[in-house]
Amino acid sequence: MVLEEFIDSLADRIVNYAKSSHDKSNKTLDFMTSYSRSKTTDLKLPLEGLGPQSVMDDIDEFLKQCVKTNRSGFMNPLWGGLNITAFAGEVISALTNQSMYTYELAPLATLIEQTIIKRMSEIIGFAEGFGTMTTGGSNGNMLGMLCARQSILPQSSKVGFNGSKYVAFVSSESHYSVLMSANVVGIGHQNVIKVACDEKGRMKSSSLEEEITRSRANGLIPFCIIATSGTTVRGAFDPLDEIATIAHSESIWLHVDAAWGGSCLFSSKKRQLMKGVELADSVCWDAHKMMGMPLICSAFIVKNAQILSSVCSHGDVAHYLFHDETKDIDLGRFSLQCGRRNDSLKLWLAWREIGDSGWAKMVDHYCELADYLEERIVAEPNLEMCSDREWTNVCFRYNDKSRADDLNQLNLEIRNRLLKEGEVIVSRSNIGDDIVLRPVISNPAVHTDIIDSLIEKVNLHALEIISDIPSSN
Numbered sequence: 409m410v411l412e413e414f415i416d417s418l419a420d421r422i423v424n425y426a427k428s429s430h431d432k433s434n435k436t437l438d439f440m441t442s443y444s445r446s447k448t449t450d451l452k453l454p455l456e457g458l459g460p461q462s463v464m465d466d467i468d469e470f471l472k473q474c475v476k477t478n479r480s481g482f483m484n485p486l487w488g489g490l491n492i493t494a495f496a497g498e499v500i501s502a503l504t505n506q507s508m509y510t511y512e513l514a515p516l517a518t519l520i521e522q523t524i525i526k527r528m529s530e531i532i533g534f535a536e537g538f539g540t541m542t543t544g545g546s547n548g549n550m551l552g553m554l555c556a557r558q559s560i561l562p563q564s565s566k567v568g569f570n571g572s573k574y575v576a577f578v579s580s581e582s583h584y585s586v587l588m589s590a591n592v593v594g595i596g597h598q599n600v601i602k603v604a605c606d607e608k609g610r611m612k613s614s615s616l617e618e619e620i621t622r623s624r625a626n627g628l629i630p631f632c633i634i635a636t637s638g639t640t641v642r643g644a645f646d647p648l649d650e651i652a653t654i655a656h657s658e659s660i661w662l663h664v665d666a667a668w669g670g671s672c673l674f675s676s677k678k679r680q681l682m683k684g685v686e687l688a689d690s691v692c693w694d695a696h697k698m699m700g701m702p703l704i705c706s707a708f709i710v711k712n713a714q715i716l717s718s719v720c721s722h723g724d725v726a727h728y729l730f731h732d733e734t735k736d737i738d739l740g741r742f743s744l745q746c747g748r749r750n751d752s753l754k755l756w757l758a759w760r761e762i763g764d765s766g767w768a769k770m771v772d773h774y775c776e777l778a779d780y781l782e783e784r785i786v787a788e789p790n791l792e793m794c795s796d797r798e799w800t801n802v803c804f805r806y807n808d809k810s811r812a813d814d815l816n817q818l819n820l821e822i823r824n825r826l827l828k829e830g831e832v833i834v835s836r837s838n839i840g841d842d843i844v845l846r847p848v849i850s851n852p853a854v855h856t857d858i859i860d861s862l863i864e865k866v867n868l869h870a871l872e873i874i875s876d877i878p879s880s881n
């Protein structure tokens with residue numbers, strides 16, 4: 409197959425896939441166990457190559473079997489949809505295959521990444537902010553904790569670190585990546601102190617103060633607070649201004665995990681959710697969540713560039729890459745990675761296309777859709793909201809105590825049936841001891857009809873389960 413023919417065939421498939429997002433005959437998810445899938449799909453790597461036609465066949469099979477994250481029924485994780493401009497950026501990034509370590513090898517890509525980081529810093533309120541694109545919010549949290557360690561022990565990156573006495577504070581509803589960060593940074597899970605939350609899932613600043621005092625009294629050394637702006641399950645925003653006051657008076661590094669909620673900063677209506685973010689020391693913000701960039705696209709931003717450069721310092725041993733003349737512009741001096749993808753191009757293209765105002769409209773639109781979903785839930789006699797809402801996470805469950813005694817079992821089964829049906833996919837989460845359904849609005853394809861359909865399906869499945877009618881899927 410000649411190049412043009414190959415690319416034409418590929419382009420046809422891309423167009424068909426993108427268009428099929430509204431195709432009623434298509435499901436969001438084709439439920440199949442991994443065992444059945446591995447038995448019914450040809451996955452083996454042959455001794456002799458199968459040739460270019462097999463590539464198209466394999467792509468067809470992949471497109472058929474993948475979860476259709478571009479469909480309106482995809483409301484499970486904190487991301488979804490297909491931004492075609494960003495997709496173009498992704499293709500061009502792969503086509504040009506730049507590695508972000510030096511200006512020499514990624515000249516324009518370097519300037520583009522710096523432009524993105526600078527703009528995000530300004531939006532956060534870090535006048536001299538600096539940063540790097542990372543592999544995601546998990547990595548951003550780890551960098552935040554590493555910067556905190558570097559700040560209290562500037563030699564630690566060189567001479568090592570005994571983390572057994574150093575403690576970090578997070579909300580009890582923080583993302584699990586903070587535990588992984590603690591592992592990598594060297595304090596271990598047991599030195600992550602989970603601070604109690606209020607009824608909305610926000611860290612209680614009074615409890616934070618108490619935990620810090622208790623830790624010091626026990627001979628421990630508080631070095632890092634990670635506040636969350638947009639928790640994973642409830643979408644709660646910790647009170648950054650109150651937390652920052654405590655962090656400053658106690659001289660503790662404050663990192664903000666805004667992987668999920670960072671986009672609120674675009675909206676004049678929602679920005680106050682992160683009031684005080686400019687008082688933090690570092691922030692991570694995923695553009696591959698609400699901003700709809702194809703995975704991966706995530707920024708880590710720090711107020712003081714020097715700290716990040718010392719965390720990522722490699723003592724100039726890589727003489728084959730880094731040279732003095734470009735030391736201020738080579739981004740490999742501010743990253744823990746060596747080879748690194750160009751994740752900025754897609755965001756830069758999408759941002760230039762719609763501007764800050766486009767992001768603000770997107771945030772407000774998603775919040776309105778989440779309001780609509782909440783109104784629909786509240787209006788249904790057997791559905792109940794399981795938490796107050798600040799963001800686009802909508803936690804609810806079916807509750808008809810007169811006909812079902814085990815609500816957890818009932819809601820678990822509702823979600824299993826939704827999965828098997830394969831049209832509207834929502835997450836199953838826990839709030840305290842309760843199992844809840846957690847749709848999230850973070851997908852441009854979501855509209856009010858699919859929200860109505862979710863409500864209808866949950867009610868229908870619940871009634872069937874209560875009446876002992878087996879699943880029709």
Ligand SMILES: Cc1ncc(COP(=O)(O)O)c(C=O)c1O
Nearest residue numbers: 544545546583638639640667668
């Ligand atoms: C609050 C929060 N922080 C961090 C992360 C991790 O982000 P990533 O998947 O980009 O590593 C998530 C993921 O959902 C999250 O919800």
